[in-house]
Structure formats: C-alpha cells, structure tokens
Amino acid sequence: MIAVAALMAGAAPAFPQGASIDALERVARQREGQIAALETRLRTYSAQQDSLVRAKSRARGSARYEEFSNRIRENSERIVPVQRDLTNHYEQLRRLKNELLQRYNVEIGLATTRYDVLKAEGRTTRNSVEMRALSGRIQTMIERRLALSTELEQIQEDLYLPELVYLPDDSPRALVRKEALALDAVAEIRTRLASIENLIENENRQRRMEQEVARLQRDLELWGDDQGQGDEFEQMLEQQPGRASGGQDNPFGESPQQRMRRLQQRRLELRDRLAEYQQKADLFAQAQREFYP
Numbered sequence: 001m002i003a004v005a006a007l008m009a010g011a012a013p014a015f016p017q018g019a020s021i022d023a024l025e026r027v028a029r030q031r032e033g034q035i036a037a038l039e040t041r042l043r044t045y046s047a048q049q050d051s052l053v054r055a056k057s058r059a060r061g062s063a064r065y066e067e068f069s070n071r072i073r074e075n076s077e078r079i080v081p082v083q084r085d086l087t088n089h090y091e092q093l094r095r096l097k098n099e100l101l102q103r104y105n106v107e108i109g110l111a112t113t114r115y116d117v118l119k120a121e122g123r124t125t126r127n128s129v130e131m132r133a134l135s136g137r138i139q140t141m142i143e144r145r146l147a148l149s150t151e152l153e154q155i156q157e158d159l160y161l162p163e164l165v166y167l168p169d170d171s172p173r174a175l176v177r178k179e180a181l182a183l184d185a186v187a188e189i190r191t192r193l194a195s196i197e198n199l200i201e202n203e204n205r206q207r208r209m210e211q212e213v214a215r216l217q218r219d220l221e222l223w224g225d226d227q228g229q230g231d232e233f234e235q236m237l238e239q240q241p242g243r244a245s246g247g248q249d250n251p252f253g254e255s256p257q258q259r260m261r262r263l264q265q266r267r268l269e270l271r272d273r274l275a276e277y278q279q280k281a282d283l284f285a286q287a288q289r290e291f292y293p
Contacts, residue, residue, distance in 0.1 A: 021103050024096055031093045038086045039161075045079045046165045050283055053166050057290040073168045083162040090162070094155045097148050104145040111138050150266060153192070157273055160185050164280045172292045175284050182281035189274045196267045203260050214257060 052075060056068035115134045125132045160181055170178070 021100065021107070024100050024103070028093060028096045028100065031089055031096065035086065035089045035093065038082055038089065042079065042082045042086060042162065042165070045075055045082065049075050049079065049166055053283065053287060057286070060290070069168065072166075076167045076169075079165050079167070083165065086162045087159070090155055090159050094152065094159075097152050097155065101145060101148045101152070104141050104148065108138060108141050108145065111141070146262075150262070154269070157185065157189065160277070164277075164284075166283065166287055170287070172288060175288045175292070179281050179284035179288070182277045182284065185277040186274060186281060189270050189277065193267065193270045193274065196263055196270065200260070200263050200267065203256065203263065206256070214255060217255060 049072065052068055052072045056065060056072065059065045059068055111134055115131065115138065118128055118131050118134070123131050125135055164178055164182055166178075167174075
C-alpha cells in the first residue's frame, strides 16, 4: 500500500511485488484521468497560441503586433506548467503500463500451465469448474494485455505532444527542433498506418475463416454447460493458437471480429493523430518564416 500511495502522489514508481495488478490498474486509471484533464487544458491553450501566432503574423508592421506578442507570452505562462505536468504523467503511465504488461504475461503463463495440467488429467470445461473459470480468466487477461499493447503505442505518440507548442522565447533552433519532432511523429505514424492497412487487408482475405471461428464461439455460448460444449470448445482452441510468456502454447485470443474492429478503430485514431502532428509541423515551419526571415 505504501508503494501504491507513492505512485498516487507522483513519486517514481518502484513496482514492488506487493503491489497487485488491481492496485496498479487503479493507479493507471487515476493517471489517465489526470492526463485527460491536462490534455484538455493544453489543447485549449495550444489552440489559443496557434491563433495568436497567426494573428501576430498578420499584424506584422502594425500597432497590434506588440499586443499579440504580449498575449502570446501571457498564454505561455499557462502552458509551461501544464506541459511539465503532462510529460511527467505520461512517463509515469508508460512505466505503469509496461509493468502491468509484464504482470499479465506472468499470470497468463501460470494460468495456462494450470489449464494444461488439468487437461492432461482428463478434465474438460464441461466437467471441471476450475477449467471453466481458468478459460474465462485467461481470455480476460489476454484481452487486457492486448489493450495494454495498444495503449503503450498511444502513450509513445502522446509523449511528443506537450513539447509541440509555440513559446515566445523559441529560437530559430528551437523551432527547427519542434518541427523535426512533429515530422518524426508524422513519419512514425505513417509507418504504423501502413502496417495497420496491411493487417486489415489480410483480415479481409481471411473472412471465411473468421466466420467459421465466430460460428464456433456462438455455438459455445449456445450450448453452455450442456453436452457437446467440451468438443466445440476444444475445436475453437485448435483454431485460435497463440503464445504465452515462456513460449507456452496459449489457446486463447481475440476473435477475428474483435481484431477487425480494433484495427479499424486504431486506423481512425492514427489518421487523426497524423493530421494533428502535420498541423504542428506546418505551424513551426510558418513561425520560422514569419519571425526569423
């Protein structure tokens, strides 16, 4: 509990064995809430800053030029502490989620080993309460592990954002650096988008297989504990191979429909993020031309 309290207070996380997965998940949710609030503030200030920079550019040579410069400085005083807090929270959340990913790998490995032991003893999900419980638990943990992998990707993208706001003391070198950061992010996101597009294309080519797996899952739900559940369940396991930590076979995973929805959602998110970073790069390039001709 002391370690969790330290995390809540913003101290560097040590992740002792005593901090359970549930405790770390609670801290991560709290951090996410704090980040969401800070992101809203930063986006508001950043939009104001972008607008002021454009207005200052249009006012060059007029009496209002200095007025816009002053307003940019005032807005910057609100931006800087939010940038600092947001960067710290992102770093803490990244460490938390990395630790959670490792914890889930260990737990999935242990649960899968136990499942295999029961199976070797002749147990099935039809005649073993423990096996049924393990199957649900493993599925839930794998889904969470998959979500964590995507969340870590998103955090890596977000880590650039706090820095990419124009400040009045930005030198030509600082503007070049910020533009380069934004363009690096654009290139990285384009690479991820291309990979997502390839995965979606592969999924579409395997639609017939997806439909068969979906049928098996629906049949499993329909039979419940009735005769035939074990056979249908084992068939589904055969068609849903995977890997757990330690190289063990992991018979559980997301369904093709879940995978397609996740990929499509991720594609939309990446397209939005790509546009955001491209806009940032354009702004810094414009600032270089306007303020340091």
